Amino acid sequence: MNAIVNIRTPFEILNGVAQQPDVSKDGRPVPLSFFHAGSEIYAQGEKVASHYQIEFGAVRIYRLLADGRRQITAFHLAGETFGFEADLAHHFFAEAIVTTGLRTFRPVAGLDRSRELLPLALRCMVRAQEHLLVVGRQTAIERIAAFLIDMADRQGELAQIELPMSRQDIGDYLGLTIETVSRVLSRLRDKGVLKFHGLRTLEIRKPETLRSLCE
Amino acid sequence: MNAIVNIRTPFEILNGVAQQPDVSKDGRPVPLSFFHAGSEIYAQGEKVASHYQIEFGAVRIYRLLADGRRQITAFHLAGETFGFEADLAHHFFAEAIVTTGLRTFRPVAGLDRSRELLPLALRCMVRAQEHLLVVGRQTAIERIAAFLIDMADRQGELAQIELPMSRQDIGDYLGLTIETVSRVLSRLRDKGVLKFHGLRTLEIRKPETLRSLCE
DNA sequence: CGCCATTTTGAGAAGTGTCAAGTACCGTGG
DNA sequence: CCACGGTACTTGACACTTCTCAAAATGGCG
Numbered sequence: 001m002n003a004i005v006n007i008r009t010p011f012e013i014l015n016g017v018a019q020q021p022d023v024s025k026d027g028r029p030v031p032l033s034f035f036h037a038g039s040e041i042y043a044q045g046e047k048v049a050s051h052y053q054i055e056f057g058a059v060r061i062y063r064l065l066a067d068g069r070r071q072i073t074a075f076h077l078a079g080e081t082f083g084f085e086a087d088l089a090h091h092f093f094a095e096a097i098v099t100t101g102l103r104t105f106r107p108v109a110g111l112d113r114s115r116e117l118l119p120l121a122l123r124c125m126v127r128a129q130e131h132l133l134v135v136g137r138q139t140a141i142e143r144i145a146a147f148l149i150d151m152a153d154r155q156g157e158l159a160q161i162e163l164p165m166s167r168q169d170i171g172d173y174l175g176l177t178i179e180t181v182s183r184v185l186s187r188l189r190d191k192g193v194l195k196f197h198g199l200r201t202l203e204i205r206k207p208e209t210l211r212s213l214c215e
Numbered sequence: 216m217n218a219i220v221n222i223r224t225p226f227e228i229l230n231g232v233a234q235q236p237d238v239s240k241d242g243r244p245v246p247l248s249f250f251h252a253g254s255e256i257y258a259q260g261e262k263v264a265s266h267y268q269i270e271f272g273a274v275r276i277y278r279l280l281a282d283g284r285r286q287i288t289a290f291h292l293a294g295e296t297f298g299f300e301a302d303l304a305h306h307f308f309a310e311a312i313v314t315t316g317l318r319t320f321r322p323v324a325g326l327d328r329s330r331e332l333l334p335l336a337l338r339c340m341v342r343a344q345e346h347l348l349v350v351g352r353q354t355a356i357e358r359i360a361a362f363l364i365d366m367a368d369r370q371g372e373l374a375q376i377e378l379p380m381s382r383q384d385i386g387d388y389l390g391l392t393i394e395t396v397s398r399v400l401s402r403l404r405d406k407g408v409l410k411f412h413g414l415r416t417l418e419i420r421k422p423e424t425l426r427s428l429c430e
Numbered sequence: 431c432g433c434c435a436t437t438t439t440g441a442g443a444a445g446t447g448t449c450a451a452g453t454a455c456c457g458t459g460g
Numbered sequence: 461c462c463a464c465g466g467t468a469c470t471t472g473a474c475a476c477t478t479c480t481c482a483a484a485a486t487g488g489c490g
Contacts, residue, residue, distance in 0.1 A: 063348045066430040071348040084337055085344060092344070114329035118336060122299055125340035129300060129307070132343060133278045133286040135351045136390030140446070167469065175351030177447055182470055199455065199469070215281040355478070382437065392479060397438055414437070414487070431490105438485065446477080453470070460463080 030103045035096035042083070042094050050106045051083035051117070057100025058164040061085065062093050062172065072173040073128060075165060077154055084121050097164045135175045138214075143174040144184045145213035148194075152204060159207070163200045245318045250311035257298070257309050265321045266298035266332070272315025273379040276300065277308050277387065287388040288343060290380065292369055299336050312379045350390040353429075358389040359399045360428035363409075367419060374422070378415045 032055055035041060041052065041059065052059075054076055061082060062072040073092070076082045085092045107113070134146050147170065152161050163170070171181045188194045193210060195203040204210060247270055250256060256267065256274065267274075269291055276297060277287040288307070291297045300307045322328070349361050362385065367376050378385070386396045403409045408425060410418040419425060 065352060069352040071351045073344040073347050085341055112330060114333045115327060118329045118333050121336045121340060125336060125343060126300055128340055128343035128347060129288040132288050132347055135347060136286045137284045180446060395478060
């Protein structure tokens, strides 16, 4: 949870990211901002009337209870847009999970973006409501299965998937403890449904078994 | 879960509801539709590019799992607008909880309502994400407390509140069983926090106790 | 007044959380 | 390149909340 890092990391400079800033529809350039793993994009209580598009990396959106319990309401991956919640509710954090590059869209006076934003906001709402079904009515193994399928779908439906987030993040997203997440993943590994290639890289060996757990 | 009832019930005719239909911004009249308790407003799988405003009554929005488990994602009360989810996701039901009167807003070709709809959709999204924290990270008693405070706030912060929904509905909203809902309510009654005037009418005697349970 | 659905209450089971210890991974520095 | 240390993850034993199943009580409504 470090401070915002808005300068390029050596990695990105080396790779030439953002050497030619894109241009937004009203003609103003939209530069890339970089965030280190764990750094804050916007804080609970901040009024940020912007939205963000992820160029590379991953972001977690979450809320906190007074005693520190955390609920991650969404993960956003490369190519996705987020940041609507900041406009309205002053109770959400956004943090980079890994080194992340973002394009920030600030509101322009006199320019109404409702037409572009509405479909994105609706998709975000539906996603939250679908997630509610998972968290409210599914068992630990069903939640993990739903999560893995979602991640696989969003990574191009490949059998091998990358989980940029920690077990704690997964637990806080699914409403489970880190230990339960770990136990369920181990059980799926022992059953031959999953095969791990490193802690956060895994292969879905039996996607049909996983899917059958979701409904 | 009866069929759609689009005619006036004797009750409404007697009370003269909707004798003078309102008129929408584009000049077309927006008539009131009536729905009996339990009747379906739109079904999972239906493509309805409309939204609805509640004149009187109450509505539940929910999703189902294959085995019948239900998650209510939202309750909507008089004065509120809903129906965005139907545009996008084909997996939501909307039902009247009690006799309900709705104004239906159908999309008009060439008329862009994004500007009006975006704030409503955002509020809906934030509400779902806030609910996620309750369902994912709070105990049974905390969930009930949060629910009662929300209902009280939406009914004008009166001490006495009406719950139009059944215990089953409350359970399916909070991710609890009907028995747990009942037990928690009984415990709050025994502690003097709540006083019941009939099953679905109650008085919050110690709002501070209730609020202290939420954070 | 009596029926029927809804709600409440009880006892036991199951799933998940808590606490504690052990293991694996990964970046750092030698 | 390998040893080291710290963090993240896994595993185990047990506790506790919530669920399940069952039965009784309540209340609304004809």
